[in-house]
Amino acid sequence: MAIVTLLAAGIVSYFASPHPDGLERVAEDHGFLEKANEPSWTAWIPDYEIPGISSPMLKVGLAGVIGAAILFGVLYAISRPLSAKPREEGRRE
Template sequence: MNAYRVTEHRKRWIILAFLTIAIACLLSPWASPHPDGLERVAEDHGFLEKGTVVNELAVIPDYEVAGIPWTAVRIGLAGGIGILVMAVVLFGLTRSLTRSGGGRHEQRTDEWERIDRI
Protein backbone atom coordinates (compact mmCIF):
# COMPACT_ATOMS: atom_id res chain seq x y z
CA MET A 1 0.00 0.00 0.00
CA ASN A 2 1.41 3.38 -0.99
CA ALA A 3 1.07 6.00 1.69
CA TYR A 4 0.88 9.65 0.71
CA ARG A 5 3.51 11.62 2.56
CA VAL A 6 3.87 15.38 2.71
CA THR A 7 7.65 15.04 2.65
CA GLU A 8 7.48 13.76 -0.93
CA HIS A 9 6.40 17.26 -1.96
CA ARG A 10 8.64 19.18 0.42
CA LYS A 11 9.81 21.68 -2.21
CA ARG A 12 6.22 22.63 -3.06
CA TRP A 13 5.29 23.08 0.60
CA ILE A 14 8.32 25.30 1.21
CA ILE A 15 7.49 27.47 -1.83
CA LEU A 16 3.85 27.74 -0.71
CA ALA A 17 4.93 28.68 2.82
CA PHE A 18 7.21 31.46 1.55
CA LEU A 19 4.50 32.76 -0.79
CA THR A 20 1.97 32.78 2.06
CA ILE A 21 4.31 34.69 4.35
CA ALA A 22 5.25 37.19 1.62
CA ILE A 23 1.62 37.85 0.69
CA ALA A 24 0.60 38.24 4.33
CA CYS A 25 3.45 40.68 5.01
CA LEU A 26 2.72 42.71 1.91
CA LEU A 27 -1.06 42.90 2.42
CA SER A 28 -1.24 43.32 6.21
CA PRO A 29 -0.61 47.10 6.16
CA TRP A 30 -3.85 47.50 4.17
CA ALA A 31 -6.01 45.54 6.62
CA SER A 32 -9.17 47.24 7.82
CA PRO A 33 -8.47 50.23 10.09
CA HIS A 34 -11.82 49.83 11.82
CA PRO A 35 -11.68 48.45 15.37
CA ASP A 36 -12.94 44.95 16.06
CA GLY A 37 -14.10 42.94 19.06
CA LEU A 38 -13.48 44.44 22.48
CA GLU A 39 -11.92 47.57 21.00
CA ARG A 40 -15.16 48.32 19.14
CA VAL A 41 -17.28 47.76 22.27
CA ALA A 42 -14.93 49.99 24.30
CA GLU A 43 -15.23 52.69 21.65
CA ASP A 44 -19.04 52.42 21.51
CA HIS A 45 -19.42 52.63 25.30
CA GLY A 46 -16.81 55.34 25.85
CA PHE A 47 -14.15 53.55 27.88
CA LEU A 48 -11.53 53.08 25.17
CA GLU A 49 -9.25 55.78 26.62
CA LYS A 50 -8.97 53.84 29.89
CA GLY A 51 -7.14 51.03 28.12
CA THR A 52 -4.30 53.08 26.65
CA VAL A 53 -1.58 51.55 28.83
CA VAL A 54 0.48 49.08 26.81
CA ASN A 55 1.80 46.03 28.60
CA GLU A 56 5.52 46.56 29.04
CA LEU A 57 6.13 42.84 28.43
CA ALA A 58 4.38 42.91 25.03
CA VAL A 59 6.77 41.74 22.33
CA ILE A 60 4.94 43.53 19.50
CA PRO A 61 2.60 46.11 21.05
CA ASP A 62 -0.29 47.29 18.88
CA TYR A 63 0.82 44.92 16.06
CA GLU A 64 3.72 47.15 15.00
CA VAL A 65 7.48 46.67 15.30
CA ALA A 66 8.97 49.71 17.03
CA GLY A 67 11.92 51.64 15.67
CA ILE A 68 11.03 51.53 11.97
CA PRO A 69 9.98 54.86 10.42
CA TRP A 70 7.63 53.42 7.74
CA THR A 71 4.19 52.33 8.95
CA ALA A 72 3.64 49.72 6.23
CA VAL A 73 6.98 48.07 7.02
CA ARG A 74 6.31 48.11 10.80
CA ILE A 75 2.95 46.39 10.35
CA GLY A 76 4.13 43.95 7.67
CA LEU A 77 7.12 42.91 9.74
CA ALA A 78 4.91 42.35 12.78
CA GLY A 79 2.66 40.11 10.68
CA GLY A 80 5.64 38.15 9.38
CA ILE A 81 7.02 37.67 12.88
CA GLY A 82 3.62 36.45 14.06
CA ILE A 83 3.42 33.95 11.20
CA LEU A 84 6.91 32.62 11.89
CA VAL A 85 6.28 32.27 15.64
CA MET A 86 3.06 30.35 15.01
CA ALA A 87 4.76 28.16 12.38
CA VAL A 88 7.53 27.24 14.83
CA VAL A 89 5.03 26.47 17.60
CA LEU A 90 2.83 24.36 15.32
CA PHE A 91 5.82 22.55 13.83
CA GLY A 92 7.11 21.70 17.29
CA LEU A 93 3.70 20.55 18.45
CA THR A 94 3.00 18.36 15.43
CA ARG A 95 6.53 16.97 15.51
CA SER A 96 6.17 15.93 19.14
CA LEU A 97 2.75 14.39 18.48
CA THR A 98 3.91 12.40 15.45
CA ARG A 99 6.96 11.07 17.26
CA SER A 100 4.89 9.73 20.13
CA GLY A 101 2.43 7.94 17.82
CA GLY A 102 4.83 6.73 15.13
CA GLY A 103 4.97 3.11 16.28
CA ARG A 104 1.23 2.58 15.94
CA HIS A 105 1.23 3.79 12.32
CA GLU A 106 4.11 1.55 11.32
CA GLN A 107 2.36 -1.49 12.78
CA ARG A 108 -0.84 -0.65 10.93
CA THR A 109 0.97 -0.49 7.56
CA ASP A 110 2.53 -3.92 8.19
CA GLU A 111 -0.95 -5.41 8.69
CA TRP A 112 -2.14 -3.91 5.38
CA GLU A 113 0.87 -5.31 3.57
CA ARG A 114 0.04 -8.81 4.86
CA ILE A 115 -3.53 -8.46 3.63
CA ASP A 116 -2.30 -7.38 0.16
CA ARG A 117 -0.10 -10.49 -0.09
CA ILE A 118 -2.95 -12.91 0.62
Protein backbone atom coordinates in the same frame (compact mmCIF):
# COMPACT_ATOMS: atom_id res chain seq x y z
CA MET B 1 5.21 26.79 0.79
CA ALA B 2 6.25 28.40 4.08
CA ILE B 3 8.16 31.11 2.20
CA VAL B 4 5.12 31.91 0.06
CA THR B 5 2.95 32.12 3.17
CA LEU B 6 5.43 34.43 4.93
CA LEU B 7 5.59 36.68 1.86
CA ALA B 8 1.80 36.77 1.68
CA ALA B 9 1.58 37.62 5.40
CA GLY B 10 4.04 40.45 4.91
CA ILE B 11 2.23 41.91 1.91
CA VAL B 12 -1.41 41.32 2.85
CA SER B 13 -1.00 42.61 6.41
CA TYR B 14 -0.41 46.12 5.06
CA PHE B 15 -3.96 46.13 3.70
CA ALA B 16 -5.59 45.08 7.00
CA SER B 17 -8.41 47.22 8.35
CA PRO B 18 -7.30 50.30 10.31
CA HIS B 19 -10.54 50.23 12.31
CA PRO B 20 -10.47 49.02 15.94
CA ASP B 21 -11.11 45.38 16.71
CA GLY B 22 -14.30 44.23 18.42
CA LEU B 23 -13.20 44.80 22.01
CA GLU B 24 -11.85 48.28 21.28
CA ARG B 25 -15.04 49.15 19.44
CA VAL B 26 -17.22 48.12 22.39
CA ALA B 27 -14.99 50.13 24.75
CA GLU B 28 -15.32 53.18 22.48
CA ASP B 29 -19.09 52.79 22.13
CA HIS B 30 -19.64 52.49 25.89
CA GLY B 31 -17.15 55.20 26.83
CA PHE B 32 -14.66 53.27 28.94
CA LEU B 33 -11.73 53.15 26.51
CA GLU B 34 -10.12 56.16 28.21
CA LYS B 35 -9.97 54.27 31.52
CA ALA B 36 -7.49 51.85 29.97
CA ASN B 37 -4.88 54.48 29.05
CA GLU B 38 -2.00 52.86 30.93
CA PRO B 39 -1.55 49.19 30.01
CA SER B 40 -0.33 46.78 32.67
CA TRP B 41 2.19 45.34 30.22
CA THR B 42 3.45 46.13 26.74
CA ALA B 43 2.67 43.81 23.84
CA TRP B 44 5.52 42.40 21.77
CA ILE B 45 3.99 43.89 18.63
CA PRO B 46 1.66 46.68 19.78
CA ASP B 47 -1.12 47.60 17.33
CA TYR B 48 0.34 45.08 14.84
CA GLU B 49 3.30 47.37 14.10
CA ILE B 50 6.99 46.92 14.89
CA PRO B 51 8.08 49.89 17.05
CA GLY B 52 11.12 51.85 15.93
CA ILE B 53 10.57 51.44 12.18
CA SER B 54 9.50 54.59 10.36
CA SER B 55 8.06 53.04 7.17
CA PRO B 56 4.38 52.17 7.71
CA MET B 57 4.45 49.42 5.09
CA LEU B 58 7.60 47.83 6.50
CA LYS B 59 6.58 47.90 10.17
CA VAL B 60 3.17 46.34 9.47
CA GLY B 61 4.53 43.85 6.94
CA LEU B 62 7.30 42.76 9.28
CA ALA B 63 4.74 42.27 12.06
CA GLY B 64 2.78 39.98 9.73
CA VAL B 65 5.88 37.96 8.86
CA ILE B 66 6.91 37.63 12.52
CA GLY B 67 3.39 36.58 13.52
CA ALA B 68 3.23 33.95 10.77
CA ALA B 69 6.71 32.65 11.68
CA ILE B 70 5.73 32.32 15.35
CA LEU B 71 2.57 30.48 14.34
CA PHE B 72 4.60 28.08 12.15
CA GLY B 73 6.99 27.45 15.04
CA VAL B 74 4.21 26.69 17.50
CA LEU B 75 2.40 24.40 15.06
CA TYR B 76 5.65 22.59 14.23
CA ALA B 77 6.46 22.12 17.92
CA ILE B 78 2.99 20.69 18.53
CA SER B 79 2.82 18.48 15.45
CA ARG B 80 6.35 17.06 15.66
CA PRO B 81 5.69 14.67 18.56
CA LEU B 82 2.30 13.74 17.12
CA SER B 83 3.79 12.69 13.78
CA ALA B 84 6.66 10.62 15.20
CA LYS B 85 6.65 7.09 13.84
CA PRO B 86 6.18 4.38 16.43
CA ARG B 87 9.13 2.02 16.86
CA GLU B 88 8.79 -1.40 15.32
CA GLU B 89 8.81 -4.31 17.74
CA GLY B 90 12.08 -6.21 17.84
CA ARG B 91 14.02 -3.39 16.21
CA ARG B 92 16.94 -1.97 18.10
CA GLU B 93 17.85 1.69 17.82
